[in-house]
Amino acid sequence: MPTTAKSATKKDRDSLSYEKNLDNPQFYINRELSWTRFNARILEEAQDQWHPLLERVKFIAICGSNLDEFFMTRIARLLKKINKNSAERSIDGMTAMEQIMATRKEILPLLIKHVDCWKNELMPALSSEDILIRQFKQLTDNAKESLREYFQTKVLPQIQVYTPDFDGTAIENLRVCLCVVGFEDGSYRIVEVSTEQVSRLIEVPKKTYRQILEGQIEFVFLEDLIDNCLDMCFPSQKNLVAYPFRLTRNGEIDISINESSDFMSTLKKGLSNREKGFPTRLEFDKKTPRPVRESIATHFSLPGFLTYEFEGPLGLVDLWQLHKLDRADLKDKPFLPSILPLLTPEKDLFKTISKRDIVLYHPYDGFEVIIDLLKEAAQDKGVEKICITMYRMDPKSPIVDALITAAQNNKKVTAIVELKAKFDEENNILLVSKLKQAGINAVYNFPNLKIHAKLCLIVRKEKKEIVRYAHFGSGNYNAITAKIYGDIGYLTANRDVGMELEELFYILANGLQEKEFKHIMVAPKTLKNEILNRIDREIEVHKKTGKGYIAFKLNNLEEKDIIKALYQASMAGIKIELNVRALCCLRPCIEGISDNISVISIVGRFLEHARMYFFQNADTPELLIGSSDMMTRNLKERVEVLFSVPDPQIRQTILQNMLEIHLRDNVKARKLLPDGTYQKVTPKEDETGLNSQFWLIQNRGIWHEYAAYTPDM
Numbered sequence: 001m002p003t004t005a006k007s008a009t010k011k012d013r014d015s016l017s018y019e020k021n022l023d024n025p026q027f028y029i030n031r032e033l034s035w036t037r038f039n040a041r042i043l044e045e046a047q048d049q050w051h052p053l054l055e056r057v058k059f060i061a062i063c064g065s066n067l068d069e070f071f072m073t074r075i076a077r078l079l080k081k082i083n084k085n086s087a088e089r090s091i092d093g094m095t096a097m098e099q100i101m102a103t104r105k106e107i108l109p110l111l112i113k114h115v116d117c118w119k120n121e122l123m124p125a126l127s128s129e130d131i132l133i134r135q136f137k138q139l140t141d142n143a144k145e146s147l148r149e150y151f152q153t154k155v156l157p158q159i160q161v162y163t164p165d166f167d168g169t170a171i172e173n174l175r176v177c178l179c180v181v182g183f184e185d186g187s188y189r190i191v192e193v194s195t196e197q198v199s200r201l202i203e204v205p206k207k208t209y210r211q212i213l214e215g216q217i218e219f220v221f222l223e224d225l226i227d228n229c230l231d232m233c234f235p236s237q238k239n240l241v242a243y244p245f246r247l248t249r250n251g252e253i254d255i256s257i258n259e260s261s262d263f264m265s266t267l268k269k270g271l272s273n274r275e276k277g278f279p280t281r282l283e284f285d286k287k288t289p290r291p292v293r294e295s296i297a298t299h300f301s302l303p304g305f306l307t308y309e310f311e312g313p314l315g316l317v318d319l320w321q322l323h324k325l326d327r328a329d330l331k332d333k334p335f336l337p338s339i340l341p342l343l344t345p346e347k348d349l350f351k352t353i354s355k356r357d358i359v360l361y362h363p364y365d366g367f368e369v370i371i372d373l374l375k376e377a378a379q380d381k382g383v384e385k386i387c388i389t390m391y392r393m394d395p396k397s398p399i400v401d402a403l404i405t406a407a408q409n410n411k412k413v414t415a416i417v418e419l420k421a422k423f424d425e426e427n428n429i430l431l432v433s434k435l436k437q438a439g440i441n442a443v444y445n446f447p448n449l450k451i452h453a454k455l456c457l458i459v460r461k462e463k464k465e466i467v468r469y470a471h472f473g474s475g476n477y478n479a480i481t482a483k484i485y486g487d488i489g490y491l492t493a494n495r496d497v498g499m500e501l502e503e504l505f506y507i508l509a510n511g512l513q514e515k516e517f518k519h520i521m522v523a524p525k526t527l528k529n530e531i532l533n534r535i536d537r538e539i540e541v542h543k544k545t546g547k548g549y550i551a552f553k554l555n556n557l558e559e560k561d562i563i564k565a566l567y568q569a570s571m572a573g574i575k576i577e578l579n580v581r582a583l584c585c586l587r588p589c590i591e592g593i594s595d596n597i598s599v600i601s602i603v604g605r606f607l608e609h610a611r612m613y614f615f616q617n618a619d620t621p622e623l624l625i626g627s628s629d630m631m632t633r634n635l636k637e638r639v640e641v642l643f644s645v646p647d648p649q650i651r652q653t654i655l656q657n658m659l660e661i662h663l664r665d666n667v668k669a670r671k672l673l674p675d676g677t678y679q680k681v682t683p684k685e686d687e688t689g690l691n692s693q694f695w696l697i698q699n700r701g702i703w704h705e706y707a708a709y710t711p712d713m
Contacts, residue, residue: 022564025093027587027594029676031558032074032090032099034583036106037678039066041603041670043110046117053125054330055605057322060118064317067107068174071281072251073422075100075306079250079280091560091585104305115312118319129330130216131322136228139204139220144228146205147220151229155222158197159233162190168300169276173249176200176223176315178242179292180230188295191226191233191242198222200318217325221313243288245296246314250277253425255447263445264429267419271426279306286311332605337366338701345372350380350460353469353491357647360489361658362475363606364700367482370456370471370489371398377458377469378406384466385412385459387505389451391421393431394480400431404438414441416508418451443509449524451508452634453641454489454627457501468498472520472643474610474627486693488610488625488658494519494646508639523628523640528561530642531630534615534622535565539572541618548574549616553659555609558585558631570596579662580672581608589674599672600681602665604693612659613642623651623659653703658696667691 045051046059081088081096090099123133136144162170164187171177171192178191202225204218226233227242234240253270279300284293286309297307323331342352349372352358360369375398377383386406393400407413415435419428428444435442454473459466475487492498500517507514514525521530535550542548550569557563557578563586570576576597578586588597602608613624628640645651667689670678683689 022567022593025089025091027567027590028091028560028563029585029587030090030092030094030099030102031583031585032070032078032103033106033676034585035070035074036103036110037676038582038601038603039063039070040106040110040113041601041678042066043113043117045603047121051605052330052332053122053129054323054325054327055332057122057126057319060114060122061317061319061323063114064315064319068248068315068317069251069423070103071248072173072277075103075280076250076252076277079278091558101305107308111308111310114316115310118316119312126322129327131325131327132216132218133201134204134218134220136220136224139218143204143218147202147225148229148232150202150205151225152232155193155198155225155229156232158193159226160192161233162192164188164299166190166299168279171247172275173251173277174246174315174317176244176246178223178226178244179288179296180234180240180242181292182240183234183237188292189234193222193226195222195318199321200315201321219322223313243292244285244314245288245293246283247279247300248281248283250274250280251423252277253420255420263447264419264432266447267425268429282307283314284309285314335697335700337363337368338704339366339369340701340704343369343372345376349373349376350462350467350469350493354467354493357490357492357494357650359645359650359654359703360491361610361696361700361703362482362487362489363484364696367479369491370477371402371479373458373469373471373491374399374402374456375405377460378402378409378411380460382460382462383411383458384461385414385457387414387416387455387457387459387502387509388477389416389418389453389455390428390431390477391418391452391454392424392476392478392481393427394478395427397477398479399477400434403435403440407439412441413439414443414505414509416451416505417442417444418446419444420446420450441509445511446639450633450638452627452638453522455501455505455641457498457505459498459502467493468495468502469493470498470501472626472641474625484606485609486606486696488612488654490625490643490645490650492646497643497646504641519644519646521624521626521642521644523634523638524636527628527640527642528559528635531562531613532565534613534617535562535569538574538615538617539569541616542569542572542574545618546573547616547618548572549576549614550574551577551579551612551614551659551663552630553579553608553610553612553662554629555581555611556583556629556631558583558629559635560585560632562630562635566597567593570594577663579608579659584672587674587676588672600663600665600669601672601678602662602668602692603670604668604691606693608662610658611642612654614655614659621651621655623654625654650703653705657699657703661690661695662692664690665692668693 042059043063046056078096078100180189200222201219223244230240255266255270279302282297282302403413417428417432432442432444456471458469471491473489475485497519500519516526521527538548538550557580578599580599581601584599588594588599615622623645624642626642628634628642634640666681666683668691669681671681673679
């Protein structure tokens with residue numbers, strides 16, 4: 001843990017009016033620009049040969065997916081502000097249009113790197129591993145014939161053709177289409193095909209035993225196949241030429257709620273409108289002639305600053321398909337997660353948790369512990385009630401199965417389901433129906449707030465008392481993402497904590513007014529002030545002892561008041577270390593303002609998703625864990641929960657074996673510079689390289705060794 005910081009003299013502090021000076025836009029990094037730089041760091045992982053090949057392909061697909069979501073959400077919101085003539089400015093003083101242009105300036109070179117990585121690094125590497133991405137014209141005559149047969153039977157029935165007067169709302173979001181020119185009347189046609197029915201990458205059939213024996217897999221892109229089968233689409237036409245394009249639409253759901261509205265029906269209506277959301281981006285192949293680009297852009301009423309061109313395939317998000325190939329030799333080496341012996345199904349999990357609190361760090365710890373606990377609760381005769389929050393659930397969720405079993409066994413089960421979880425709305429609507437059919441009290445009517453907290457409570461009658469088993473986490477109760485997200489969880493049977501959590505569930509389930517709690521911090525009512533109060537407390541402690549220290553690990557840091565408070569702590573001489581995975585609006589290393597603050601970002605094999613907030617607080621340190629980032633939406637528009645770790649030994653092991661390990665990463669970490677760009681961290685001459693995620697795999701479970709178990713357990 002760092003012990004030194006640049007001390008701010010009284011003269012330095014007195015010369016600054018906090019409220020006036022800390023509002024200076026130059027002290028902040030634009031949110032949208034910070035996000036584009038996060039995506040650049042993801043692309044760097046696709047270029048990193050340390051990763052197995054198909055994992056590099058995964059990262060380039062993630063980069064494409066993130067760009068899609070950026071235009072569906074962030075650019076869409078900025079366009080709405082422009083249309084409303086909004087004078088609102090960003091934290092760094094930019095208008096909506098200025099932000100669109102600034103992000104475009106950074107996205108354009110990112111796209112060049114994106115395509116270059118695919119064409120010049122990944123494609124050749126895949127080819128050397130017998131995974132070949134071909135152009136149709138490169139194939140043998142037999143392969144071409146086989147693919148044309150496939151096109152006629154599988155693809156052609158799925159094709160929709162539009163004439164030049166087509167309804168612009170008909171073209172679906174993120175669908176690669178073809179603009180076909182060369183018709184005798186001088187017009188064009190739009191060809192669209194559903195990739196829900198046909199894969200974007202079409203595998204070339206193997207015709208000979210030799211091909212099968214060699215084990216090569218060949219693919220062509222769907223649009224390339226269509227381009228070479230235009231004679232089947234338009235039999236009476238010759239010399240047609242096709243140019244691919246891809247449209248992005250607004251993905252935000254506009255929901256208008258009044259007292260007579262049914263929230264479920266209103267949300268369903270909003271989802272249906274999403275399919276026809278206004279256009280936010282057009283992507284073209286670089287070879288597309290200007291008149292064709294202008295014609296399509298005009299049809300969708302999109303200006304030039306919302307059009308982008310590629311020298312390669314559009315929609316690289318579809319490369320996820322390659323990651324599904326059965327090539328374990330080209331993927332990350334699997335490992336068995338740690339499971340504490342006393343947390344196996346053969347043991348009495350309730351007895352274990354009643355004797356000591358337990359911290360879990362997924363995926364290094366097995367998520368099976370949570371699944372087994374709920375399975376045991378579903379069958380246990382003493383369990384009376386189970387409450388849980390649901391945000392993003394896996395399709396065949398063992399958690400949901402356990403809850404249904406519990407309801408069948410006459411347990412009172414309440415599930416707080418967030419219907420507005422972005423792009424999971426339809427799944428959660430179906431989930432509510434499934435839960436209700438099973439007799440579970442599925443609560444979902446939260447039109448003005450998102451329930452983002454990750455909480456579970458099991459109420460059990462033991463002898464003559466009621467014991468409450470609580471789980472606080474940063475991750476969803478999702479068995480799939482628990483294997484790829486780095487999330488922290490905490491199990492406790494603490495009486496006071498359990499009672500507060502039970503009361504919170506009662507408030508949520510019954511739509512009651514929020515209240516303040518002693519042991520848990522809940523947004524939007526108290527969480528922001530609790531964080532601000534702790535920063536202020538650290539400043540006061542530092543003035544007296546000189547031992548102030550703050551360390552945060554989170555996904556995003558954007559909330560201005562929190563950033564200002566951290567600046568004030570830095571100005572008071574407190575050392576502050578931040579591990580912010582994605583966007584960060586705080587600008588570090590500003591002389592006299594943030595020169596005691598360092599910020600790193602880690603992008604690696606697992607998605608860093610845990611939230612930890614540490615305050616040295618002299619001799620009584622405090623560590624908060626839970627679901628909340630430091631963003632306006634988390635602190636004002638969502639129900640979030642942070643929990644102060646009560647066990648000092650667990651607090652210490654989290655600090656030493658989780659938080660500090662990430663802060664010391666000098667292999668995957670990128671350091672945020674004052675200008676808002678990032679620089680790769682490298683080991684110093686006297687340092688050993690530390691890849692935090694690799695260390696956590698190698699040392700998984702070390703955080704369970706902090707105390708001996710009692711003999712009778």
